[in-house]
Amino acid sequence: MNNQATKRDVILEAQHLRKEFGGLVAVADVSAKIYARTLHSIIGPNGAGKTTLFNLLSGTLPPTRGQVIFKGKDITHLPPHKMAHLGLGRSFQITNIFPNLTVLENIRLSAQAVGGDNFKLFHHYTRYHAYSEKAQRVIARVGLQGSELALARNLAHGQKRKLELGIMLASDPQVLLLDEPTAGMSSEQVPELLAILRQIMEEDDKTIVLVEHRMDMVMSISDFITVMHQGKVLAEGTPGEITANETVQKAYLGALYGDLGSAA
Amino acid sequence: MSETTDNVKGTSTKQRTSNNPLLIWLKKNWGTLLLLAGLILFPYIFSLISGTPVSEGPPKFWQGQFIVIFIMAVYAMSYDLLLGYTGVLSFGHAAFFGGGAYAMALFITHVAPNIISSYRITLGSVNVTEAILVLVGFVLAVGVSVVLGLLFSAVSARVKGAYFAMITLAMAEAIHILSKATDFVEWTGADEGLHGVPIPAWINPTQFRLRFYFVALAFAVIMYLVTRRIVNSPTGRIFVALRENESRVQMIGYNPAVYRSIAFIVAAVIAGLAGGLYALWTMSATPTMTGSGLTMDALIMSILGGIGALTGPMLGAVLMEFLGHFFYQWFGARWPLVFGVIFIALVIFLPYGIVGTWQLRSRQVQQGWRRLLRPLRIEKQSE
Ligand SMILES: Nc1ncnc2c1ncn2[C@@H]1O[C@H](COP(=O)(O)OP(=O)(O)O)[C@@H](O)[C@H]1O
Ligand SMILES: [Mg+2]
Numbered sequence: 001m002n003n004q005a006t007k008r009d010v011i012l013e014a015q016h017l018r019k020e021f022g023g024l025v026a027v028a029d030v031s032a033k034i035y036a037r038t039l040h041s042i043i044g045p046n047g048a049g050k051t052t053l054f055n056l057l058s059g060t061l062p063p064t065r066g067q068v069i070f071k072g073k074d075i076t077h078l079p080p081h082k083m084a085h086l087g088l089g090r091s092f093q094i095t096n097i098f099p100n101l102t103v104l105e106n107i108r109l110s111a112q113a114v115g116g117d118n119f120k121l122f123h124h125y126t127r128y129h130a131y132s133e134k135a136q137r138v139i140a141r142v143g144l145q146g147s148e149l150a151l152a153r154n155l156a157h158g159q160k161r162k163l164e165l166g167i168m169l170a171s172d173p174q175v176l177l178l179d180e181p182t183a184g185m186s187s188e189q190v191p192e193l194l195a196i197l198r199q200i201m202e203e204d205d206k207t208i209v210l211v212e213h214r215m216d217m218v219m220s221i222s223d224f225i226t227v228m229h230q231g232k233v234l235a236e237g238t239p240g241e242i243t244a245n246e247t248v249q250k251a252y253l254g255a256l257y258g259d260l261g262s263a264a
Numbered sequence: 265m266s267e268t269t270d271n272v273k274g275t276s277t278k279q280r281t282s283n284n285p286l287l288i289w290l291k292k293n294w295g296t297l298l299l300l301a302g303l304i305l306f307p308y309i310f311s312l313i314s315g316t317p318v319s320e321g322p323p324k325f326w327q328g329q330f331i332v333i334f335i336m337a338v339y340a341m342s343y344d345l346l347l348g349y350t351g352v353l354s355f356g357h358a359a360f361f362g363g364g365a366y367a368m369a370l371f372i373t374h375v376a377p378n379i380i381s382s383y384r385i386t387l388g389s390v391n392v393t394e395a396i397l398v399l400v401g402f403v404l405a406v407g408v409s410v411v412l413g414l415l416f417s418a419v420s421a422r423v424k425g426a427y428f429a430m431i432t433l434a435m436a437e438a439i440h441i442l443s444k445a446t447d448f449v450e451w452t453g454a455d456e457g458l459h460g461v462p463i464p465a466w467i468n469p470t471q472f473r474l475r476f477y478f479v480a481l482a483f484a485v486i487m488y489l490v491t492r493r494i495v496n497s498p499t500g501r502i503f504v505a506l507r508e509n510e511s512r513v514q515m516i517g518y519n520p521a522v523y524r525s526i527a528f529i530v531a532a533v534i535a536g537l538a539g540g541l542y543a544l545w546t547m548s549a550t551p552t553m554t555g556s557g558l559t560m561d562a563l564i565m566s567i568l569g570g571i572g573a574l575t576g577p578m579l580g581a582v583l584m585e586f587l588g589h590f591f592y593q594w595f596g597a598r599w600p601l602v603f604g605v606i607f608i609a610l611v612i613f614l615p616y617g618i619v620g621t622w623q624l625r626s627r628q629v630q631q632g633w634r635r636l637l638r639p640l641r642i643e644k645q646s647e
Contacts, residue, residue, distance in 0.1 A: 055498045058515075084517030096515070098508040109505050112498055114518035121530070122490075128498060171516055 570617020
């Protein structure tokens with residue numbers, strides 16, 4: 001990737017974030033800059049603190065110390081429901097959808113959330129065409145055509161991951177935070193989803209922060225990579241720099257061998 | 265299947281009729297309309313069959329039973345808005361019903377007479393003072409319900425599950441104790457409650473039973489239509505999403521506390537209006553109307569009929585009133601025991617309630633009919 005050209009303004013920044021669970025330090029002093037319109041991956045073995053960092057960035061958990069800056073604004077202590085309105089969307093490592101609603105309704109609700117017709121009690125919801133139409137566009141974007149009226153719980157796992165992505169896209173976020181979007185997907189389905197992500201970033205001008213524990217998967221699609229290990233940032237840089245980094249090779253790959261073996 | 269047969273028989277007249285919006289609407293709602301027509305004609309048909317005048321004897325008695333059913337159906341439906349649609353298990357619903365009943369009864373007993381004696385509002389040459397005062401009574405019932413709904417949702421905002429249920433139970437109990445408090449005996453009648461509320465003569469349920477029957481029927485129909493619209497509104501869809509997955513609702517940008525409060529207030533208002541009408545029907549307001557027994561009734565009616573579809577709890581209300589009536593005749597004072605056993609059996613065998621199970625099964629039943637009719641259709645086409 002042409003990294004120098006994509007290094008523009010910082011859109012999201014973690015400043016000295018720390019999170020302790022009782023005595024356990026899950027995230028210890030993590031600082032990172034995310035540049036607008038890039039795909040930034042956070043990698044590290046299981047237990048490295050990626051999901052915790054994610055929860056801090058998205059406001060799901062309050063940090064023990066440190067700040068989260070989004071577009072120059074301190075958002076550290078904003079409640080989660082304000083994040084979507086600012087333009088920060090997140091998806092979950094564990095599939096988190098509305099199981100008994102249709103695919104269309106899952107996505108439509110997200111479009112409505114940021115559209116501002118939420119306090120209309122006496123009109124039929126189908127009168128607000130804009131949200132259904134937007135949901136249809138998002139469905140096409142993530143490749144769920146034909147499943148609009150299926151109940152979310154009846155989708156195959158890979159489709160649920162796409163739905164999860166669609167729910168997030170429908171709220172028009174500038175930054176998409178994705179926690180292992182390919183978790184549980186078969187190795188044939190993964191490239192398709194990654195290609196969709198890359199396409200969303202390039203064509204829709206989005207910034208994507210992607211968490212992955214399988215290093216090989218993100219190398220080809222990322223602009224920047226942050227490597228985490230035991231709650232700390234081990235290395236940062238372009239995919240090329242990370243591959244060449246000896247510490248990463250030793251610590252990360254060493255820690256990951258067992259993991260990769262079991263995943264493969 | 266049906267598409268192909270339509271194509272075969274697709275004459276121009278058929279296409280024209282199926283494009284007429286009125287006919288489409290009639291076709292879709294014929295069941296409801298038939299039921300409504302049946303309920304409108306019921307007093308007269310019953311009078312014909314029993315050979316007694318419509319305003320005496322058994323017809324009058326059964327009109328009374330139906331009035332209670334209509335009011336309880338609305339009350340149960342309001343509970344379903346919380347339990348079935350928003351996924352909120354509240355044990356305090358009687359507080360809203362009782363609140364509405366007391367608002368109406370207190371106003372008609374203590375305030376309205378003073379106004380009637382000193383003011384006179386006419387519409388043309390008709391004195392409408394009393395009618396307006398009844399309306400004011402309903403407005404007050406709404407006001408009390410909004411306050412109670414806000415109070416319930418504010419106090420219980422931060423707790424979940426069993427704790428939430430306990431807090432709502434405790435608050436309803438507080439309202440119940442307030443309604444029995446001897447401190448206000450001059451106003452509320454304490455344990456005894458308010459009796460002989462001087463409601464306008466033209467709506468007196470003993471003298472004008474049939475008129476009251478139609479008022480209660482209209483009330484139930486209107487409340488059903490309004491509630492159905494609310495659950496299908498943009499806000500109502502958020503209620504359903506809350507039931508499905510609260511943390512996801514928050515992540516896509518809705519504040520769950522706000523929408524849960526709205527659901528509480530809407531449910532409280534509907535229950536409060538039902539309570540207000542019930543106060544007119546019984547010409548009283550008593551501590552039973554704020555008691556936990558009535559909350560249990562809402563729960564039982566909802567589960568019996570099936571939660572998550574407005575018609576479920578309404579059917580539950582019908583069943584409960586009917587079963588209550590006949591079981592009392594057959595089993596005497598022990599009837600709740602029999603009812604309890606049947607209720608448990610229903611919950612075990614029809615876990616989604618009657619309407620819920622019907623909705624789940626109706627597709628299978630339809631498919632069964634189609635399989636049965638398929639040979640017939642082929643014969644028809646080959647003719
Ligand atoms: N809610 C929690 N309470 C206690 N410990 C937690 C909690 N969440 C995560 N942890 C711990 O923090 C560490 C980092 O976890 P996590 O952020 O999920 O890592 P990753 O996503 O990189 O696999 C792990 O040791 C995990 O057990
Ligand atoms: Mg994780």
